[in-house]
Amino acid sequence: MKKALSFDIGGTKISFAIIDNKGNILNNIEKISTPNTKEDIYNSLKNIVNKYKNEFDIITIATAGAVNNENTKILSSTGNLPVGYNEIDFQSLSIDKKVVIENDANCSVWAEYQLGSGKDCGENIVLLTLGTGVGGGIIVNGKLLKGKSGSAGEMHFVIKNKKRACTCGFYDCYEAYASGNGLKNTAREIYNESTITTYDVINDVKKNDERAILALNEWQHDISLGIIGLVNIFDPNCVILSGSMAQFIDYKKINNFVNNNIVVQKTEIKKGYFDNNSGIIGAALFGFDKLKGED
Ligand SMILES: [Zn+2]
DSSP states (O other): OEEEEEEEEEEEEEEEEEEEEOOOOOOEEEEEEOOHHHHHHHHHHHHHHHHHHSSSSSSEESSSEEEESSSSSSSEEOSSSSSGGOOOOOGGGGSSEEEEEEEEHHHHHHHHHHHHHHTTTOOOOEEEEESSSSEEEEOOOTOOOTTTTOOOOOOOBOOOOSSSSSTSSSSSSSSHSSEEEEEHHHHHHHHHHHTTTTTHHHHHTTTHHHHHHHHHHHHHHHHHHHHHHHHHHHHOSSSEEEEEOOOOHHHHHHHHHTSSOOSSSEEEEEEOOSSHHHHHHHHHHHHHHHHHHHO
């Protein structure tokens, strides 16, 4: 049985575990805070690799940012990781084991497709990770959609005309409305208060606050608008929502609205199975597939 030492590198924490080729987590998932410099990130990974060096066959990494089509390096990283993060030489973490890197949302969709909510759904899946931002992973005819440079699935397409700034530097992208930050900003408009947080909105919904309910409904409506476009373009068997914000979705309502407004055959919108572990599990499964191709 093959084993991976699998990492998920995000802006605030790095989680890692040993995972077998059935997707089982063999020890506890360990977590460290993401160091502030690229050198410290590399050294932390190197120490972990050395500690577990006799226990794995491959190193796999799920990361924020775009990854090249060869899965060897990061092309561009996001603002929540240190400057120069994309220059880290991940391949040198081990002299004798393969190192396979993939974007975190792509790893999530791979985990859901192989073993999670998308397992019996079909060969075409769109996954959205709803967190502080929005990530995307797309499977077309059983293959991960990577695009010409490896960056496909970025959820930056315009859905409104309100001049709301987006993290990418442009305006009114899907991410600016469908993310946790999107909910927060929609709530700030509705409450007419500039200090409202996402946490406040969720709390107020529980108290039946009308403004919070309005904000949550508008946020879900915005999420649906993007899904309608994605469903019409990719005609997926299912759309999977994962990430910390996916638990606040009314799936019945969103399924009805989307399916009433698409031009392709009916699809199903469902919650992801793996929650926060889809990155490390998906990276490992993806890495094992790469090894198989070389045997
Ligand atoms: Zn954008």
